Amino acid sequence: MKHSKLNAPHPHPRPGAGLLVGSLRSIIVGRSRARFTLICLLTALASSMALAGVKIEHWIAPSGAKVYFVETRMLPILDVQLDFAAGSAFVPAAKAGLAGLTQGLLETGAGDLDEEHIAGRLVDIGARLGGGADSDRASVSVRTLSSKPEQEAALDLLRAVLSAPTFPQAVLERESARAIASIREAETRPDAIAGKRFAAAIYPGHPYGVSPTVESVGAITREDLVAFHHQHYGAKGAVVSIIGDVSRAEAEAIAQRLTEALPAGGGDLVPPAVTQPVRETIKIAHPAAQSHIHIGLPAIRRSDPDYFPLLVGNYTLGGGGFVSRLMKEVREKRGYAYSVYSYFAPRKLEGPFEIGLQTKRDQVPDALKVVDQVLTEYMAKGPTPKELAAAKKNMVDGFALRMDSNAKLLGYLSTIGFYDLPLTYLEDFPAKVKAVTADQVKAAFGRHVKADNLVTVIVAAD
Amino acid sequence: MKPLLAAVAALAFAVSPAPTLANPFETQLANGLRVIVKEDHRAPTVVHMVWYRAGSMDEKDGTSGVAHALEHLMFKGTKTLPAGEFNKRVAEAGGRDNAFTSRDYTAYFQIVPKAALPEMMQLEADRMANLKLDAKEFASEMKVVMEERRLRTDDNPHALVSEVLNSLMFQAHPYRRPIIGWMDDLEHMTWQDARDWYRQWYTPNNAYVVVVGDVDHREVFRLAQKYYGTIKKHALPERKPQNEPEQVGIRRVSVKAPAKLPYLAMAWKAPKLHDVQKDRDPYALDVLATVLDGHDASRFARNLVRGSRVAQSAGASYDATLRGEADFVLDGQPAEGKTIADLEAALRGEIKRIQDEGVSAEELTRVKTQSIAAQIYKRDSLMAQAMEIGGIEAAGQSWRDIDTLLEKIKSVTAEEVQAAARKYFTDDTLSIAVLDPQPIDQSKPKKPSGAVRH
Numbered sequence: 078m079k080h081s082k083l084n085a086p087h088p089h090p091r092p093g094a095g096l097l098v099g100s101l102r103s104i105i106v107g108r109s110r111a112r113f114t115l116i117c118l119l120t121a122l123a124s125s126m127a128l129a130g131v132k133i134e135h136w137i138a139p140s141g142a143k144v145y146f147v148e149t150r151m152l153p154i155l156d157v158q159l160d161f162a163a164g165s166a167f168v169p170a171a172k173a174g175l176a177g178l179t180q181g182l183l184e185t186g187a188g189d190l191d192e193e194h195i196a197g198r199l200v201d202i203g204a205r206l207g208g209g210a211d212s213d214r215a216s217v218s219v220r221t222l223s224s225k226p227e228q229e230a231a232l233d234l235l236r237a238v239l240s241a242p243t244f245p246q247a248v249l250e251r252e253s254a255r256a257i258a259s260i261r262e263a264e265t266r267p268d269a270i271a272g273k274r275f276a277a278a279i280y281p282g283h284p285y286g287v288s289p290t291v292e293s294v295g296a297i298t299r300e301d302l303v304a305f306h307h308q309h310y311g312a313k314g315a316v317v318s319i320i321g322d323v324s325r326a327e328a329e330a331i332a333q334r335l336t337e338a339l340p341a342g343g344g345d346l347v348p349p350a351v352t353q354p355v356r357e358t359i360k361i362a363h364p365a366a367q368s369h370i371h372i373g374l375p376a377i378r379r380s381d382p383d384y385f386p387l388l389v390g391n392y393t394l395g396g397g398g399f400v401s402r403l404m405k406e407v408r409e410k411r412g413y414a415y416s417v418y419s420y421f422a423p424r425k426l427e428g429p430f431e432i433g434l435q436t437k438r439d440q441v442p443d444a445l446k447v448v449d450q451v452l453t454e455y456m457a458k459g460p461t462p463k464e465l466a467a468a469k470k471n472m473v474d475g476f477a478l479r480m481d482s483n484a485k486l487l488g489y490l491s492t493i494g495f496y497d498l499p500l501t502y503l504e505d506f507p508a509k510v511k512a513v514t515a516d517q518v519k520a521a522f523g524r525h526v527k528a529d530n531l532v533t534v535i536v537a538a539d
Numbered sequence: 540m541k542p543l544l545a546a547v548a549a550l551a552f553a554v555s556p557a558p559t560l561a562n563p564f565e566t567q568l569a570n571g572l573r574v575i576v577k578e579d580h581r582a583p584t585v586v587h588m589v590w591y592r593a594g595s596m597d598e599k600d601g602t603s604g605v606a607h608a609l610e611h612l613m614f615k616g617t618k619t620l621p622a623g624e625f626n627k628r629v630a631e632a633g634g635r636d637n638a639f640t641s642r643d644y645t646a647y648f649q650i651v652p653k654a655a656l657p658e659m660m661q662l663e664a665d666r667m668a669n670l671k672l673d674a675k676e677f678a679s680e681m682k683v684v685m686e687e688r689r690l691r692t693d694d695n696p697h698a699l700v701s702e703v704l705n706s707l708m709f710q711a712h713p714y715r716r717p718i719i720g721w722m723d724d725l726e727h728m729t730w731q732d733a734r735d736w737y738r739q740w741y742t743p744n745n746a747y748v749v750v751v752g753d754v755d756h757r758e759v760f761r762l763a764q765k766y767y768g769t770i771k772k773h774a775l776p777e778r779k780p781q782n783e784p785e786q787v788g789i790r791r792v793s794v795k796a797p798a799k800l801p802y803l804a805m806a807w808k809a810p811k812l813h814d815v816q817k818d819r820d821p822y823a824l825d826v827l828a829t830v831l832d833g834h835d836a837s838r839f840a841r842n843l844v845r846g847s848r849v850a851q852s853a854g855a856s857y858d859a860t861l862r863g864e865a866d867f868v869l870d871g872q873p874a875e876g877k878t879i880a881d882l883e884a885a886l887r888g889e890i891k892r893i894q895d896e897g898v899s900a901e902e903l904t905r906v907k908t909q910s911i912a913a914q915i916y917k918r919d920s921l922m923a924q925a926m927e928i929g930g931i932e933a934a935g936q937s938w939r940d941i942d943t944l945l946e947k948i949k950s951v952t953a954e955e956v957q958a959a960a961r962k963y964f965t966d967d968t969l970s971i972a973v974l975d976p977q978p979i980d981q982s983k984p985k986k987p988s989g990a991v992r993h
Binding site: 151152153154192193196197199200201202203204205220222251254255257258259261262264265267363364365366367397398399400405408409410411412413414415416435436437467470471472473474475476477478480481482483484 | 581582583584614622623626627630631632633634635650651652655678679680681682683684685686687689690693694797798799800834835836840841844845848851872874875904905908909911912915916918919920921976979980
């Protein structure tokens with residue numbers, strides 16, 4: 078009996094800023110909307126033990142796709158996700174928006190099914206199609222009941238939209254127009270302006286810094302979609318994640334069935350190299366009551382050995398919600414902001430480190446001063462022994478929380494697969510967290526967060 | 540398409556292997572606190588929530604926002620626990636915690652490894668009775684709350700429209716006040732206002748505990764007695780009904796804010812759920828909301844966004860389980876090149892079509908399928924299960940009614956949906972709010988709110 082949007086419990090959760098690496102969803106958050114950001118971003122990987130008896134199985138399908146599978150029979154449901162190196166990093170700036178449109182239009186026509194048939198069929202079987210495109214990857218997922226007729230129908234649809242999308246011209250025109258309207262709308266919103274300008278500023282000349290524009294979306298043709306799908310949605314390099322109420326044999330058949338008819342493209346694709354920006358402060362006028370501030374730089378690759386020191390270290394700086402230094406100094410002690418946080422969002426190449434906050438506009442200099450002091454002090458000295466112990470305790474003891482649903486596990490499977498993390502990654506997690514030292518945190522921050530490269534973007538600045 | 544009945548039969552079958560029949564379990568302590576436990580042994584984790592039946596609807600004019608402000612202050616320490624220590628203890632237990640305030644209730648939760656449950660109960664019990672409030676912590680936290688208001692409402696055009704629409708459609712009922720509070724009230728709030736709120740409403744006989752996870756309910760009942768059982772109860776202030784007088788004519792309002800696309804929200808007065816067994820209209824309206832906007836094949840998506848392309852977005856919302864008064868809201872943004880008038884006509888056209896022609900058997904079947912699937916998927920999330928229990932209890936119904944609600948929704952007929960559409964969508968009970976987009980004037984900060992009535 079809950080359809081309410083306008084009067085939902087207040088406050089609402091914050092949608093991700095398009096930076097999420099895993100497919101974790103934030104639960105309802107009240108006191109602070111950003112406090113789980115880091116947990117979502119960086120601890121997208123944890124133990125396999127929380128769902129009792131969880132065991133990850135891995136194989137290569139005959140099609141060449143990499144498969145990650147967890148059998149769990151406790152609920153009559155099945156989740157399947159496919160990930161491709163088909164993110165925005167593989168799109169020229171003049172066609173920015175192509176990765177998202179390609180992913181979005183998959184379900185608007187496939188084989189001899191039009192979009193109304195696909196939508197209607199999904200509703201009839203109670204299945205849900207999901208996914209999206211970020212910088213590195215595009216994902217398509219389905220959640221279905223595991224009972225045979227529903228499961229079969231859901232997998233048939235998933236196979237069709239992945240392998241035989243038709244990208245109807247009329248749908249492209251409609252969705253381009255909607256995307257352009259959204260872009261124009263976003264250009265009036267301080268949070269959206271800040272996010273775009275920040276990405277552009279820390280990734281000068283790099284696809285990680287490019288956002289879709291009215292012109293670039295308007296330039297995308299049906300041929301572009303067809304070509305992008307052909308080139309980037311191949312079985313080679315695809316990652317298939319499966320969790321739920323099916324056997325290993327069934328999972329093998331599912332993985333092959335979903336990938337055998339994919340286009341021939343794919344394989345090891347890597348975006349161009351990232352260069353560091355030069356330190357600067359960018360101010361953008363806007364009439365908002367609050368200024369939106371982002372501070373950061375390109376920081377870490379998913380494969381970097383400094384991952385754990387930065388993960389553990391950032392908990393104390395600005396990732397650990399109310400117990401982080403930024404939250405204590407900026408919000409709890411001074412009341413300068415409702416939301417203040419820091420995170421690392423590792424990608425194939427150097428993903429961003431960011432500190433973010435919003436504060437009433439005449440308070441910006443004071444708030445910035447506090448943020449600068451906190452960061453400088455932390456860079457110089459690292460966490461205290463007590464802080465480090467508390468961070469580890471949260472991550473190690475809180476382990477089970479990150480693995481207590483099929484939906485969360487699916488996100489971990491796909492991240493392990495897409496970023497080529499070792500299969501033992503989950504088992505190793507607690508030991509890796511425990512092994513981090515304060516010196517390692519300090520050294521890792523020194524290597525990845527250089528003051529000379531820090532960019533500050535302020536929207537609605539006086 | 541495949542025969543639909545077969546699919547639904549299969550879905551119904553899929554639901555049947557549910558866990559223990561007796562689950563959830565409920566008890567009540569001598570001080571009035573109710574404890575509801577749902578055992579779910581899939582993972583060694585647990586959600587612990589405390590719900591207080593005190594939300595913004597219980598506030599008085601002049602202190603709007605105090606329910607939410609107190610929610611913030613509940614983290615500022617007790618007689619024995621220093622400020623900030625609550626979050627620290629939860630974090631060190633490996634958990635996460637937060638809280639949220641609605642019009643009807645205020646709720647606090649921790650998600651923790653199961654071994655930490657006793658400590659969480661001890662912490663929540665402590666702040667149920669022993670909160671320490673002082674002028675200094677209060678002043679600092681109110682700045683945070685005002686930043687929150689700027690973020691969520693003042694700089695958010697759609698939120699501004701919602702706020703103004705609520706205050707337009709409700710003139711006597713307390714739902715007219717925003718949950719976060721008017722800025723002027725926040726600026727003039729005192730720590731004594733917060734203290735009074737806490738003393739009035741934070742008592743075990745106005746609260747209930749919801750625990751979902753890998754627990755034994757008998758052990759949870761024992762722990763609840765140990766930690767919460769010693770708290771003394773006190774009488775609650777009188778709650779006046781404050782019923783809204785009948786609306787006798789359309790109301791319109793517009794809001795100016797920096798934006799590109801206009802936005803329209805139309806709210807009709809609607810019945811809420813009083814009697815789970817006997818009521819029919821709330822279930823019919825719930826089905827109507829799903830037919831209009833419940834899934835990707837619903838009418839708004841199919842007809843307005845994809846078909847006629849009059850809408851950039853369009854939605855329908857209705858919530859019958861609440862303490863106050865219900866409304867049925869249609870909202871959306873016109874597509875580029877279309878106007879608010881075009882969108883309003885299109886939304887009204889969809890209602891009129893149902894008034895004239897009703898809904899199809901296929902649409903009703905889809906509503907049922909969606910609701911069955913949603914119930915199964917919900918079992919993948921402890922938090923979703925705890926929210927479902929807590930939410931229905933807040934509205935004055937029981938968790939025991941959850942299955943009944945589903946059955947009732949499944950029993951709704953096409954005739955009932957059509958009759959409800961005819962009965963409730965009249966202009967006399969309609970309030971309309973429109974966002975009038977303004978170009979960004981970069982030279983000067985805007986005033987906090989630009990509501991204009993006409």
